[in-house]
Amino acid sequence: MSYKVFIDGRHGTTGLKIDERLSSRADIEILSIPEAQRKDAAVKAEYINSADMVFLCLPDAASRESVSLLAPGNTRTRFLDASTAHRTHPDWVYGLPELNAGQREKVKNAQKVAVPGCHASGFIMLVHPLVAGGIVPADYPVSTYSITGYSGGGKEMIASYEEPAYLADEMKSPRFYALGLAHKHLPEMQHMTGLAHKPLFTPIVGNFAQGMVVAVPLLPRALSKKVAPADVQAFLAEHYAGQTFVKVMPLDAAPLLDNGFLPATTCNDTNRAELFVFGHEDQILLAARFDNLGKGASGAAIQCMNLMLGVDEATGLAS
Known part of the structure; x- marks a missing residue:
């Protein structure tokens, strides 16, 4: 058909x-x-x-x-x-x-x-299950940052990176934007996670075409339940069990990193999202990696x- x-x-x-x-x-x-x-x-x-x-x-x-x-x-x-x-x-x-x-x-x-919006996709995949499961309280003061390739900015931004014969130094470095803290993805980020307040969201554009990592830091002492990184990883793994395109990565992610680094481009040209949990008993960092032009x-x-x-x-x- x-x-x-x-x-x-x-x-x-x-x-x-x-x-x-x-x-x-x-x-x-x-x-x-x-x-x-x-x-x-x-x-x-x-x-x-x-x-x-x-x-x-x-x-x-x-x-x-x-x-x-x-x-x-x-x-x-x-x-x-x-x-x-x-x-x-x-x-x-x-x-x-x-x-x-x-x-x-x-x-x-x-x-x-x-x-969904690209930044919002990663944020919601990380945060929604934890709010729904009672681990992150709805009134938790969530902050998040996201680094993305310049293709997410559309034709004008793509041209600003790809057309000049010489790229100015300020364009070569990662650049924060939406510093009025009113990014257009914020309404869905709050609505679809059940948060009582909009998260503090700081997006960053990098000098690479596509790929994205969205990160959410958490403080265990401020959560609804006493949890360690292993508990959060296991909870997310259960939530996304059997999904084709969302994969929760092992807690020991060292073999999956690039000499300790988490590149934003690994999932490019796929519809795959990889969710990571890092940290220790005092601090937890959640990260979602995917293609901003794919799953995003x-x-x-x-x-x-x-x-x-x-x-x-x-x-x-x-x-």
Whole structure:
């Protein structure tokens, strides 16, 4: 069986990756709107309503506008929105199948799914189970930092790194950003973990194209239960047992590190997320490593699409 897919925003970073991942699949027919008609709402409405699946790879306002073009009574066309527009909207399902025992079924049956943000994906995979399991109290003052490749910033940021003949020294170093502490992923990071307050989030962009590590420090003395790193690792391992794309790594992670370092690029070109627990009795550090363009964007979207279409979840994705 062949499914018709329309990628609205096909020429952006995420749209291009989705197109690339789907182009070789015999079960997918990609509907391509003529370049001259991309901004014609009536033409776009025809493409949306003739598709089985619509990927929205657009700014928030444009995503909402495209959803509004769905014809009344059309329950066949289904949406996967990669923008931040609908990630906390009650009518949309959050596209993280591994979130809890019932989330995969919700994604499978949904007409509208919001694809998680890249930073948010790592944070939620680490923190949600611990809050739900009563280990991290909902009012814990959570902080998190995340280092990402520059591809997450879209075409303009990619160009700022790749086009200059000489890269200025300040561009070569890791750079903190979103220093107003109001990053667009914060609402979903709080909402999907059950935290009473938004975490203090400091993202960092590095001089590498893709890859990501999200880290969350915890102080055992401030947690709801007395736990050691081994307890947290075992709890996360049980929560994610049997998952294809989320792997909780052994507590003794030394053999998995690069001479003691945790590179951000190891999961590139896969849909795999690796979760680590480091520390000792006084301090714990959680870390999630994945491809910001994979499990953090296009890979996650295609994983959800597979579920929604009733095909094998891992089709076209590397674990």
